[in-house]
Amino acid sequence: MQGGYRSHDTLTESILGFAEYLRSRDFNIGIREVQEALTAGSLGIIADKRSFSFSLKTIFCSSAEDALRFDLYFEQYWETLAEQLKGALDIKSRLVPQKKEVRSAVFMGKGHTDEKEKEQQDTKNVTGANSVERLRQTDFSMVSSIDSSHLEKLAMDLWKQMGKRLKRKLRLSVTKGTLDIRQTIRSSISSGGSMLDLRYKDKKPEKYRLVILLDVSGSMDKYSFYLLRFVMALREHFRNIEAFVFSTQLVRITDFLRIKNLDSVLSYLSQSTQAWSSGTKIGESMKAFNTAYSKRVLNGKTLTLILSDGLDTGEPELLSTEMGRIKRRTRRLIWLNPLKGSEGYQPLARGMAAALPAIDVFSSAHSLESILELERYLADV
């Protein structure tokens, strides 16, 4: 390794600088980790580059993703940047958290409603009980831009209520609790060991995991905006939720839902432009899901929810196989298709027809009302 940071001060500074360097790349490193790194440095590990690298890796990384990126950053920093960064290390900049630029997201049906479509819209902007009823049944693709904010609020409210109800139902679905022997024995002492007063344990709530795969391809444009909000609303009430979006590729968005901030979710998604509003390869996306996640994420207590119009540009055989693989690993497979809301719709699209045999529940998701119906399928497991 290069000279220059062999003496105590400069080594300390270099490690501090490296921690800072990693933090700016989204590593979660606290003071304790830095202290441990310094301790490791003082153990003489610095004398060997590989040992040093392995040590900092195990201390600074906290996930497989971190570990994958670490080696590159280690090389970059210690081989090229150490000298430059040492001088520039500014303690103050560490104290003020830097706000990330939030990019405005103009996509997903917002901002490009053209005139022709506006004329077609039969909905009018009226408020009141009547309009609520009307909005509940309006197809998302037909919502005027004036109505949309109103609908959004209504949707969030209704979905939140639904989430709450669902949570309660899933908890109550287990029958009577088991005998609490410990409490029973304790209470039986005064009666000389005769168990007159039986105590029961609290019922244990059954916990289901919800896995959501949301299609965000071009053909879903009008719907995906609302459906993503629906996913966010569910997230607030299911702790155990995994969410993915797909079009030509699959992106896991679970961690972004955790932030509870729709803007940051949208801005992240808009950055991975490839995934957005382009053609649909459902089969390939499902395959990616099966390869990378399904073994980990799916089990007998998982409900899998696919939100897609089924307009697949890939091979139907592939989709059919992959759907079968998902079906084998999950408790219930639900497919919500916004197109099913339109009159006379038949699942004839190649992709949809291929997927159908594996699906337990096939329902629509074009309006608020239709999504609220989902409650039935989720609660009655």
Added chain:
Amino acid sequence: MIPEISRLSESFDRLGYVVDDELATVLYLMLQLKKPLLLEGHPGVGKTEVANILSAHSKTELIRLQCYEGLDVHSAVYEWNYQKQLLSIKIQESNQKSDLEKEKHIFGKDFLMPRPLLKAILSQDQSPVLLIDEIDRADEEFEAFLLELLSAFQISIPEFGTIKAAHVPWVILTSNRTRELSDALRRRCLYHWVNYPTIEKEYQIVMKKLPGIEQQLAGQIVEVVNKLRTKELEKSPGISETLDWAMSLQALGKRKLEETALAETIGAVLKSHHDIERMKAGGLAQLLSEIHH
């Protein structure tokens, strides 16, 4: 490698374990910093084995807690011996002790059955190795409880009092990533991602565990398994599959791997009907021709 880590590595080698340099460094740091170690990696890469290595090296007891959904305090920490308590109440029925004294008696140490976590805390002579296997299968509530345990190393039992560890155990946690662990837990631990071993390492492992095996056979087995791991399988073979397979071939008296031997024993290395069908359809001879030996 610096001398301390080399020595550690040699000690593992003498005990019959093949440990790569990175893992040796991680274990060295774990012993130095006295921190728990979180291991993640695909099933079958030898995560659990790390605990065995550590316990063999420090000549200490290995206490194992297998996590599963619904794991609770009674199976993880302690349980009262109810039958014994009931008997004791019956026996004491006629004596003059007060209820309070009786209660104190039956909730005493003799009636306590320690489960893995309490066992690890109670250890008297030296720090045991505590393996918390597949922590991702346990509920989030249990994870929160564990977090508390890992920072204080003490356990409170309402009827009994608080027990503090005389020797802080070496804790190893493993996860298959069926669920993301909380940041809080991750930050309590050192982290190491366990990969499949390289061909050379796996060859060494086979030779170490099955000293009598033909070198050529061992080499072929390791290469085929390695090849299989690059295919898209429902279940990729782990190290234990490699060893099982090597043992099967050895038991059948094979000296080298050819197509018939592969077909007869493929169930030892591939554990899914779908995978076996696929490999057979692709041609086992083809698979064999892809390796060097």
